[in-house]
Amino acid sequence: MDRETAEIHVEEMPGEAAREWASYHREHAAPSTYVYDFVWDTTEDAVGPFCTDVDGNVLLDFTSHVASAPLGYNNPKVLDRLAEFDLVDPTKIAGQDFYVSSGGTPEAPDVPGPAQLMDKLTDLTSHYDLDTVFLSNSGAEAVENAIKICYAQGGHRGITFEGAFHGRTLGALSLNRSKTAHREGFPEVPGVVSVPYCACEGACDCGWKTDGPTGNVLGDRLHPERGNIPADEVSFLILEPQQGEGGYRVPNEEFVADVAAIREAHDVKIVADEIQSGLGRTGKMWGVDHLDLEPDVITSAKGLRVGATVANADTFPEEKGRLSSTWGAGDILSSAQGYATLAAIDEHDLLQNVRERGRQLRETLRDEAPEFLLDVRGRGLMVGVEFDTKDRREAVVQACLKRGLLTLGCGHKTLRLIPPLDVTEREIEMAVDVLREVFADSSVTTAAHSTESSEDVL
Numbered sequence: 060m061d062r063e064t065a066e067i068h069v070e071e072m073p074g075e076a077a078r079e080w081a082s083y084h085r086e087h088a089a090p091s092t093y094v095y096d097f098v099w100d101t102t103e104d105a106v107g108p109f110c111t112d113v114d115g116n117v118l119l120d121f122t123s124h125v126a127s128a129p130l131g132y133n134n135p136k137v138l139d140r141l142a143e144f145d146l147v148d149p150t151k152i153a154g155q156d157f158y159v160s161s162g163g164t165p166e167a168p169d170v171p172g173p174a175q176l177m178d179k180l181t182d183l184t185s186h187y188d189l190d191t192v193f194l195s196n197s198g199a200e201a202v203e204n205a206i207k208i209c210y211a212q213g214g215h216r217g218i219t220f221e222g223a224f225h226g227r228t229l230g231a232l233s234l235n236r237s238k239t240a241h242r243e244g245f246p247e248v249p250g251v252v253s254v255p256y257c258a259c260e261g262a263c264d265c266g267w268k269t270d271g272p273t274g275n276v277l278g279d280r281l282h283p284e285r286g287n288i289p290a291d292e293v294s295f296l297i298l299e300p301q302q303g304e305g306g307y308r309v310p311n312e313e314f315v316a317d318v319a320a321i322r323e324a325h326d327v328k329i330v331a332d333e334i335q336s337g338l339g340r341t342g343k344m345w346g347v348d349h350l351d352l353e354p355d356v357i358t359s360a361k362g363l364r365v366g367a368t369v370a371n372a373d374t375f376p377e378e379k380g381r382l383s384s385t386w387g388a389g390d391i392l393s394s395a396q397g398y399a400t401l402a403a404i405d406e407h408d409l410l411q412n413v414r415e416r417g418r419q420l421r422e423t424l425r426d427e428a429p430e431f432l433l434d435v436r437g438r439g440l441m442v443g444v445e446f447d448t449k450d451r452r453e454a455v456v457q458a459c460l461k462r463g464l465l466t467l468g469c470g471h472k473t474l475r476l477i478p479p480l481d482v483t484e485r486e487i488e489m490a491v492d493v494l495r496e497v498f499a500d501s502s503v504t505t506a507a508h509s510t511e512s513s514e515d516v517l
Contacts (some may be wrong), residue, residue, distance in 0.1 A: 121476045176397050267314055
């Protein structure tokens with residue numbers, strides 16, 4: 060497949076083979092989030108955002124597997140760097156207790172591994188004075204370890220935000236404030252306080268700003284004389300620099316300034332959850348780089364291929380065994396993929412491409428906006444398109460699918476577009492052409508407030 064000339068080609072979506080594969084998968088798979096029956100055929104052509112499904116349909120994937128495949132499919136920017144790697148078994152070792160070499164020297168390995176990935180991550184977070192990394196398997200584990208190291212420094216309360224999503228393990232679930240289904244009936248870590256995430260434009264109407272003595276709901280609650288939460292009980296505040304599942308919301312600058320002031324006044328540790336917004340997705344390496352806010356901990360995963368909790372050495376507990384994991388720092392192949400991804404972002408100046416193509420995508424969609432499209436927002440290639448109703452958004456997802464454009468929902472009625480970081484101008488135009496057709500489709504224009512749609516978040 061030639062990426063420069065590839066085109067969407069759909070006979071039926073989903074086709075007969077895809078329905079068969081999906082049905083077989085679900086025979087023994089636990090119920091989860093299933094958006095649609097897309098089945099990638101790994102034996103067929105795929106490159107960048109283009110992939111082929113089991114029915115031979117050629118699709119344009121603007122989900123990047125929920126930002127977990129930041130350069131799309133079979134991208135030579137990653138694969139060429141991994142070409143020297145000969146598959147071994149095991150590809151995972153008990154990396155907390157054992158070390159691994161893939162040849163060469165630590166400073167110039169034949170194939171970079173976990174140690175080199177950690178070195179690279181500290182380079183990319185050195186402007187925040189973060190110099191220590193704990194690698195794990197997933198974003199949820201990265202968050203779990205972030206809150207653990209903060210709790211170890213003192214305090215028993217955490218601050219989270221309305222609309223937040225931080226993972227599905229029990230500790231991370233305690234921080235979620237998105238859909239009821241995520242937390243309902245599960246036990247929670249006590250002491251977690253939630254406050255509004257202010258993404259307001261102009262006057263604040265979300266409840267963050269108050270008429271109180273410090274001007275915002277959290278500052279008021281932490282006030283030493285008039286508040287109701289002793290500040291020394293607060294261990295951490297965790298926020299997404301751009302909310303993901305919560306609707307791709309971008310924080311208000313005054314809100315960020317308030318959070319920074321709270322950090323300074325009360326010595327509250329800030330955890331920046333970069334699971335989705337990090338690794339160049341917003342046009343800077345980290346989403347928090349857009350904000351006037353100093354994080355104490357950064358969590359990364361998805362496109363990194365492993366989970367990572369990054370902080371200053373003083374933030375991590377010194378006691379051995381306080382943090383550990385059988386596979387922590389031991390995923391040889393995934394660490395090499397993560398390193399290759401970071402190297403590609405740097406060597407191919409992909410941050411600049413993310414900014415330019417993100418601007419193209421947002422501006423074009425705004426120019427084409429029908430009256431039922433309420434907002435186009437986001438930074439870089441983390442773009443949210445909000446509709447007037449959830450049913451309208453669901454109709455758009457399905458109409459895009461039939462035309463070979465893969466998209467996802469987020470929040471209540473927002474569509475998210477997450478193309479590869481090296482997406483081209485032609486590929487953006489191709490996606491917008493599909494969306495133009497979809498916005499005029501009768502299934503979208505007549506979408507009404509009907510029954511609740513299936514779960515829309517991964």
